[in-house]
Amino acid sequence: MSVKGELASGVFYTSIAKYAGIVVTLVVSGILARLFTPEEFGVVNIATVVIAFFAIFSDLGIGPAVIQHKNLGKRDLDGIFSLSIWSGAVMALLFFAASGLVASFYDDSQELRNILRILSANLFFAAANIVPNALILKQKRFRFAAMRSLSVQIAGGAAAVAAAYAGAGIYALTINPVFSSLMLFVINYRQNPLSLHLRPGREAIGKVFSFLAYQFSFQLINYFSRNLDKLLMGRYMSLSQLGYYDKSYRLMMLPLQNIAYVVSPVMHPIFSEMQDDLRQLATSYRKVVRLLAFIGLPLSVVLCFTAQELVLIIFGSQWQPSVPVFRILALSVGIQIVMSTSGSIFQAANATRMLFLCGVFSATLNVAAICTGIFAFGTTEAVAWCICASFAVNFVQCYHALFCLTLRTGWGAFWRSFLSPLLLTALVCLPLAAIEWLLPPMPLIVSLAVKGAAALAVWLLYVQLGGEYDLKGTAARLLSRKKR
Incomplete structure (x- = not known):
């Protein structure tokens, strides 16, 4: 072609x-906006902005590097996948441990502390999903990727609304990101099963290091560029x-x-x-x-x-x-x-x-x-x-x-x-x-x-x-x- x-x-x-996702997003956002106050959305927004920062260190720019390099074999991909898994696990644990410190910066809200801890699971599964998802895009399976994303979006949105009506309170706003990242990983991993090793392959990382290093640095800088307004507004x-x-x-x-x-x-x-x-x-x-x-x-x-x-x-x-x-x-x-x-x-x-x-x-x-x-x-x-x-x-x-x-x-x-x-x-x-x-x-x-x-x-x-x-x-x- x-x-x-x-x-x-x-x-x-x-x-x-x-x-189709626009419709889903607007419907879900419209329902939740009528069930929660601006202050409650502000609390969850602080949590999602902070978790996005930790996600950069588990992502490391791995996805684009896998797509760009055409000479990566199965052993290389297993090594890079292992790197994403272990970096995701470390960042999830650090994020969980730092939840109290972050909450204290914003008036020590107990709700914010709990939300941060719940979203640490999302951080791990998002990292684990990087390589399997990149392989689907590299294989140009755009139809599968599109239908998968829409299905997950519908399921995650429905779960969030159901939790809100069931009385989950502000914690219902955490259902969608955690549930969606878990579903995406399960689906993508079934399509591209990879092996997990205790030590990520040095040779595989060496092949993509130059590309990956600048990509990671850009993502880190772009995070602050896109989210500093919310971090500072939440504080001042x-x-x-x-x-x-x-x-x-x-x-x-x-x-x-x-x-x-x-x-x-x-x-x-x-x-x-x-x-x-x-x-x-x-x-x-x-x-x-x-x-x-x-x-x-x-x-x-x-x-x-x-x-x-x-x-x-x-x-x-x-x-x-x-x-x-x-x-x-x-x-x-x-x-x-x-x-x-x-x-x-x-x-x-x-x-x-x-x-x-x-x-x-x-x-x-x-x-x-x-x-x-x-x-x-x-x-x-x-x-x-x-x-x-x-x-x-x-x-x-x-x-x-x-x-x-x-x-x-x-x-x-x-x-x-x-x-x-x-x-x-x-x-x-x-x-x-x-x-x-x-x-x-x-x-x-x-x-x-x-x-x-x-x-x-x-x-x-x-x-x-x-x-x-x-x-x-x-x-x-x-x-x-x-x-x-």
């Missing part, structure tokens, strides 16, 4: 699972403010997770085949960037204009303070959707050192932006504005490093890919602004439907009539295949 065919097939199956602002901010941030991340993250898991296994032809890699990636820009940039505008409707419909009226924060964060969705795929290209080009250096710049800028928002202004809206500005600057430096320094093709063609999507975005703004400012207030669902329909109509007309993509022809071909 051609690269284009493999990419299309992988994105198709991944997107089915992801878009109220838990209710953190809860409102986190709900806005997670809602903003949904399009990112369900659009860009549909493409990203597929890109590295496929584009790693081009690691010896950087020009072809750059050309192929620009096509992906242009498509994502046509989706992401107009979507940013739609989310900004529908912030009120989305937050209140999904989470309920008690989350009204999340609306202005979400409206600000929505402005960054477009560039984040594009930029989130850049890591796969750095990996495919064997340029994890450059990925690490970009991560250092990005983290430094994000830390400065977060601290400015929290300590200089002290509001969740200010933090959101500072983060958006940081994302914009990081976007420029990331793609300069990728196209000019790594792929060495220049970035003129890259920037030209954005001209038409930017024009489309401006056109989408017009009907949304007219509806917002000229029409009388409408019920939330009606308002959301009207704005969504107007934006979609502009998008379809521009893309089809402008000749950007032949949507009508693509639909006709899909229908003809179904008839056969």
Whole structure:
């Protein structure tokens, strides 16, 4: 199968699972948001942010390294799997032991202490899952991976809701991550059973060490870049403010997770085949960037204009303070959707050192932006504005490093890919602004439907009539295949 065919097939199956997952996530989040307070969500959010830090040290960048290297035999994979198991076990024990220290930093909450201890199990199974999951992606079994992820998501969400209604209290919010990581490991291990050794193979680790070291360093820096806002807000602002901010941030991340993250898991296994032809890699990636820009940039505008409707419909009226924060964060969705795929290209080009250096710049800028928002202004809206500005600057430096320094093709063609999507975005703004400012207030669902329909109509007309993509022809071909 051609690269284009493999990419299309992988994105198709991944997107089915992801878009169905949107419905599952929204339903589960909507139910739980009505059962728990912002303060309770703030407590669990602190726990998940802290556990993500420990997960970096058990992950070590092993998954991408397994995908990238094509010369790993069964003995090598057993050795790397053993490394992930033992590192996961050590980190889980350390995390369990450190739960009291972490809780004392946040006013010594007993609930936080218990939640941290429960989530230590999730840390172990997530680490154990790394190599079996990477092998499934390396084998390009995207259909299986998509259906597996959706099934686990449904089961985990249902278990969390059932536990909440059964009276588990705040601990119901820990059911989904622990149950899901356990299910994923069982399923993946059955597909790729590996042997566990007391000593991880030095030879296997040596083969991937250079790639793995920079990948791990990038993940460590990226963790702080992405989570410092929540860590500091949980300490220096109220838990209710953190809860409102986190709900806005997670809602903003949904399009990112369900659009860009549909493409990203597929890109590295496929584009790693081009690691010896950087020009072809750059050309192929620009096509992906242009498509994502046509989706992401107009979507940013739609989310900004529908912030009120989305937050209140999904989470309920008690989350009204999340609306202005979400409206600000929505402005960054477009560039984040594009930029989130850049890591796969750095990996495919064997340029994890450059990925690490970009991560250092990005983290430094994000830390400065977060601290400015929290300590200089002290509001969740200010933090959101500072983060958006940081994302914009990081976007420029990331793609300069990728196209000019790594792929060495220049970035003129890259920037030209954005001209038409930017024009489309401006056109989408017009009907949304007219509806917002000229029409009388409408019920939330009606308002959301009207704005969504107007934006979609502009998008379809521009893309089809402008000749950007032949949507009508693509639909006709899909229908003809179904008839056969």
